[in-house]
Amino acid sequence: MKSPVTGGNRVELITTFPTESIVKIYEDKLNVDTRRFFKGVPAVELYECTETGYRFYAPEGILGDGQFYADLNKDNEGYYPTNKWEHKYAISQIKPGEKVLEIGAGDGFFLEQLKKANIDAIGLELNLDAIAKGEKKGLRMYNEMIEDHAAAHPDTYDVVCCFQVLEHIYQVKSFLDAAIKALKKGGKLIIGVPNNNPYMFKQDKWQTLNLPPHHAGLWNRKAFTELPKFYNITPLDIIVEPLSNTxxxxxxxxxxxxxxxxxxxxxxxxxxxxxxxxxxxxxxxxxxxxxxxxxxxxxxxxx
Incomplete structure (x- = not known):
């Protein structure tokens, strides 16, 4: 077992989750059927990368598909909130005239805020319906993986950002390497994720949306603090949203x-x-x- 963040083998098994328990929680709390993701998987394991503190689930192939997210959105109003704390903070970090790339842009809510602020921005998104909605707003959005986009546009952007995306990615190293590659030297990488310390609400390891097939991994302040040891980046700010915001x-x-x-x-x-x-x-x-x-x-x- 290797760490998705470092590529190294310094990992430790933290706990296991019986598959049937995960399936039941999604059914009871969110009315979502997840059984198809766990065929042949009697239990899900949670590991920790001991070099960073990042925690990740195994095996790898148990993440949600398009239908899963459609099911979540259908019966859970507010699953895709628009008034995000991290959006406001990110905009405060972007200067007029800078070129911005958002990875996982959804239907373009953040891109729309940048457009209103006269900031040049494009978005990458894999959901074709979301891209269509964004394009109707006059936004520039492309159906591309960050790895492919960075290969074609290295050292291009002043800011690369992603919000509530990285926790759904298993191949973290490939994702971050590509995001950094797309940045100009001195450019900013801005990442927003759920805070887990070590779990949502600090102690609740059974918090439903923290489990696969929704999340691939669990981030906290320490994990971000350790990233510069493995990537060509320097931290500028790591901030946890106060509970008073929610x-x-x-x-x-x-x-x-x-x-x-x-x-x-x-x-x-x-x-x-x-x-x-x-x-x-x-x-x-x-x-x-x-x-x-x-x-x-x-x-x-x-x-």
Missing amino acids: KEYAKPWYVAQRSYYKETSPVLGGLMSIVPRPIYKLAVKALSPWIDGINIIAVFTKN
């Missing part, structure tokens, strides 16, 4: 902590269980600006 996650965050401590520290878990909901909601609300939330954004420059 108030609807306050209750699940507390419940996840409570469940964790019931197993690891029964006394503390028991005390947390008797705290009335109105009290812990007020406490979490007050502390939420200092609690790590659900997203992380990392900014690097190409050396």
Whole structure:
């Protein structure tokens, strides 16, 4: 087993997930059938790259297809949010006149924001329907893999960015090598992903959308901090979105902590269980600006 980030073999098995349990969670919580992705796979393994802290699932061929994402979007309103924290931050890092490439542009929401700001940008996207929607808005979008695009356009862009994409990629090294190749020297690489420390809400390893076939891997601050050891980049900023930005996650965050401590520290878990909901909601609300939330954004420059 090799690390998708480094290509090295310094990896450690963290835990396993029975396939039937994953299938049942998707059915019960999201009304999505995932059984077809796990044929011949009795259990999914979670490994950690010990050189970076990045965690990834195995085997490789269990990631979602177009129908899977259509099913998610159909019954789960808000799966594709438009008002993203990381979009606002990224725009603050882009200067007028810079040339921007977005990988995994969806139907072009971020590209549209750049266009309104008079920033020259194009997007790569594999969903043809999404490209069609983007083109109707007058956006420039292409059905290309970043590896192919970078080979044809090396050292071209001032900024290369991707949002909520890298966690769905198994071949991380190939993806990042290509994204960096497309950048000019001194250009910025901006990456937004879900924050896992080590799991969504810190403790809940069964958080549904963190599991395959939705996610290939789990990112955290440490994993981004270690990337410059393996890539020709220098970190400029690594920021975790505060929990206060997503108030609807306050209750699940507390419940996840409570469940964790019931197993690891029964006394503390028991005390947390008797705290009335109105009290812990007020406490979490007050502390939420200092609690790590659900997203992380990392900014690097190409050396």
